[in-house]
Amino acid sequence: MEENKHVTIYDIAERLNLATSTISRALKDHHTISDKTIKKVKKTAEEMGFVPNTLAAGLRGNKTKTIGVLIPTVTQPFLSSLISGIEITAQKSDYTVIIMQSHDSYEEEVNMAKSLYSNRVSGVICSLAMETRDTAHFHQFSNNNIPLVFVDRVPKDYNTFRVVIDNYTAGYKATKHLIEQGCIRIAHITAGSELGNLYNERKRGYIEALKDHNVDIDEKLIINLNSVTYEDGVKASNALFDLDPIPDGLFAPGDILAVSAVQTAKKRGIKVPEEFKVIGFNNDPISQIIDPNLSTITHPAEKMGKAAAEIIIKNLKSSKNDDAKEITFLNTEVLARESTQK
Amino acid sequence: MEENKHVTIYDIAERLNLATSTISRALKDHHTISDKTIKKVKKTAEEMGFVPNTLAAGLRGNKTKTIGVLIPTVTQPFLSSLISGIEITAQKSDYTVIIMQSHDSYEEEVNMAKSLYSNRVSGVICSLAMETRDTAHFHQFSNNNIPLVFVDRVPKDYNTFRVVIDNYTAGYKATKHLIEQGCIRIAHITAGSELGNLYNERKRGYIEALKDHNVDIDEKLIINLNSVTYEDGVKASNALFDLDPIPDGLFAPGDILAVSAVQTAKKRGIKVPEEFKVIGFNNDPISQIIDPNLSTITHPAEKMGKAAAEIIIKNLKSSKNDDAKEITFLNTEVLARESTQK
DNA sequence: TATTTTTACGCAACCGATTGCATTTGTTGT
DNA sequence: ACAACAAATGCAATCGGTTGCGTAAAAATA
Structure with a gap:
């Protein structure tokens, strides 16, 4: 030995x-x-x-060349791609990445934030847990001049960097696409969430698009979920298919929901896209596996990761106390595939 | 401020x-x-x-309560589930997890191993990069009594902990299942890899199952790939479908390959499972999305992660120099779904 | 050759928690 | 009331790089 x-x-x-x-x-x-x-x-x-010995250097200099990433889970395609982007950029500048999963639990998020702080990370990238309503646990970073970037699921009332997509516009585009494909009774699934207002934004886009194109807004066609699992999607879809007449289109704010709707429709003998068109969100791998292929909205996960990491690194270099905590908006696009074909 | x-x-x-x-x-x-x-x-x-300040404590005590995870990528479902398992177990014992991606590159793996060592991780869990042929960069852990656990893609000639499935048996079971479903011309896709001999093992199981059941072994039905992407799968499948007669079954050692085969078959008007049965491997999410649902072999990713983390933590506690570096085998099962139905 | 400037390196404090050993305070027994 | 012992706390070194400042040696200038 x-x-x-x-x-x-x-x-x-x-x-x-x-x-x-x-x-x-x-x-x-x-x-x-x-x-x-x-x-x-x-x-x-x-x-x-x-x-x-990184520890010795970090202790002395009070900086570690480490970026802490605090996200709900690594198993969602969007988030694992986000990590990938962060990692690629971090590595170029010789930063190490620590990843922690909140599992969408507020309590865990608080603990892990403390753990990241305890590890003296140089910067933090976070996508909020679903449960999170309060962001006080991030003050320890802000107060100590540790750059903090929220990604995707961001708090609206926190003055810090944010990297997001324009969920309103994305929702608008998705809905408009359905209208253009001939839908006139367009359903929508949404989810409640205070801080991560992205579902609300998507819904706003949906509503506005309907209004702008003189399509009736029918509250019965809007289903509100607490979580966005496959099972929830099945329930929501069945509720929609129990209506008479059934809707002829659905804008689901996530591909899992969209896929569950497609599969539920098929099970009930409803033809997609002939009788029922669906557009999802995220461009997850499953969207290209399902038959018919799912139309969806691109969500530039890797780009967002890269952008977030770049902000951290740039901020760390310049060490100026930039009070300007800008919001970075990345583009989304409609990816028209089979599930919304005329 | x-x-x-x-x-x-x-x-x-x-x-x-x-x-x-x-x-x-x-x-x-x-x-x-x-x-x-x-x-x-x-x-x-x-x-x-x-x-x-974790750094100060770590420096003094020369231990950090941190587990380093070195894997090809976080974006594969199997690996992100693995991480999830590691994380859950680690968290219970108050360990932090550092994740690094080798992107299947030997050079990156070497660098990141050094980085983990530099960060004085308490233990390391690794799934080897495809490119890796040499494991000298792990000696720094072994030599310094830092527990090292290889998972899934493990070196065969390294005396350390390993958590794996029995790929041979899994391959045997998969093939046997096809035979039982009536297949007599069973194709197989495999991939070359020196260290991570898991494809070879699966192939061995395939061959043995054929022999045991007196099914002809036809070398033309065995396709060798360098990588296991969707595109590779499409090429391989097309090669198989160009044969006359085409095979009536396929054991693909990964769900991506299996899915690509199913989709290619559908495109060419070959009916799955009537004319062509397919079984995959891993039980990835896509296996339940594709139509027909894919039969597959379960790969207990999260369990493997938990097991690996437990080994690390247990070893760290007991601090005995257990020279017995056991290999942990976890179970796999055939998940019979639509794609292999009679 | 004497003096200033440059170049190259050494000294020692420092970061913050940990821990073996010493010391003080408190308690029990006689 | 005093030794003997236990309980509670303090002292100071330690982990391994980093860095401001001081200094010796070499080079440039007077």
């Missing part, structure tokens, strides 16, 4: 008969160190298998 | 006129500290908004 103690700069210093400060600077190509020494140090460090 | 400096145990000590050692111990319910003091300290800590 080789119990190699970690190699430190002290070990290198001793071997080369230099001061630790010299080693430290040499490893960072500090200009006051001669090229000869730098080469010598680096070579020796390599030979001895030196790996810097 | 409130520039709150972080509250430390020194601040608490000063306020209460106690030594930092007392504070530190009080916060951990050390038995040598009186209940009165403990309560007082905890209350004050709470009031002052104290959050322990």
Whole structure:
């Protein structure tokens, strides 16, 4: 059992008969160190298998080159793509990413925020838990000048960076697309949520599009859900199909819901898209698997991740206390596929 | 701009006129500290908004209560479920999880392993990158007594913990299922990979099942891929459908491949399962979305994650140098759905 | 050659929590 | 009332890089 103690700069210093400060600077190509020494140090460090202790550096400098990511779950395609984007950008600037899942629980979110703070992350990227109504647990970051970026599910009353899509416009576009495909009784599924007002926004877009195109707004066609699981979607769809007449279109604010509607329709012998057209949201992988292929709204997950990480890194570099916490809007598009074909 | 400096145990000590050692111990319910003091300290800590600095503790104790996870990507359903399992277990014991993606690149894997080591993770859970042929970059963990668990895509010649399924048996079961459903010309798609020999194992199971049931082994029905993307699957399927006669069954070692085969079949007017039965692998979400629903082999991702994390934590607690690095096998099952119905 | 400037490196404090050991306070026994 | 012992707390070193400041050596200038 080789119990190699970690190699430190002290070990290198001793071997080369230099001061630790010299080693430290040499490893960072500090200009006051001669090229000869730098080469010598680096070579020796390599030979001895030196790996810097991030903790020590972080403790001393009170910064860690770590970005904390706090999201509901990693298993949703949108969120795992978001992570992917964050990670790609972070890695380019040599940042490490810590990922924590709130599982949409407020309590867990509070704990994990504390844990991230405890780990002295340099910046935080967060998509709020469904349950979250209060954002006080993020003050610890704001107050200590730790850049904080909310993504997608963002609080509306918090002065910090936000990376989002324009949910209103996206909802409008989706609904307009259905209208253009000939729908006149368009249903909508929505979900209640105080802080993450994205469903409300999508609904607003839906309503406005109906108004603008003189399509009747029928409250019976709007179903309100507490969560957006497949099962909820099935229930909502069945409720819609129990109506007489059934709606001829549906704007579902998520592909899972849309897929559940398509499958429920098929089960009940309702033809998609002939009798019932559906447009989803997110462009999840399943949207291309289902038959008929699902029309949907693109949700630029990876781009959003990259944008969020870039904001953090840029902010960390400039270290100016930019009070301007801008909101970044990314584009969405209608992806017309089979499920809304005329 | 409130520039709150972080509250430390020194601040608490000063306020209460106690030594930092007392504070530190009080916060951990050390038995040598009186209940009165403990309560007082905890209350004050709470009031002052104290959050322990993980870095300082980690530096001092040379342990961080952090588990490093090094996987190809977070966007695959299997891997994101794996993470989920790891996270759930880790959280129960108050461990933090750092996730890094190798993107199936050997070079990135080497770098990130170094980064994890640099961050002094307490343990490491890894699923190897496709490219990886050499595991020397994991010695730094083994040599320093940092528990290392490989999951799913594991090296065969490395004496450390491994959590896997029995790919051979799974492949055997899948193939046997097709035979039982009446298939006699069963195709198979496989992928080359030195270290992660799981495709080879699945193929072995396929071959053995054919032999055991006196079904002809036809090399033309075995397609070898370099990667397992949807596009590759389409190519492979088309190659199979170009044969005359076409195979009547396919064991695809991944649901993406299986789905691509089903869709390709449908496009070419081949009826699934009547003319062509397919069984996949993993039980990804898409397997329940596709029409017909895909028969598949369960792959207990979350369980594997939990098991891996438990091994790490258990090992860290006992701190015995267990030389017995056991291999944990988890069960798989055939999930018979529509795509293999008689 | 003496003096100023530049270059290269060393010294030591520092970050914040932990912990072995020393010390003080409190309690029990006689 | 005093030794003997237990309980509660303090002291100070430690983990490993980082960095401001000081200084010796080398190079440039007078």
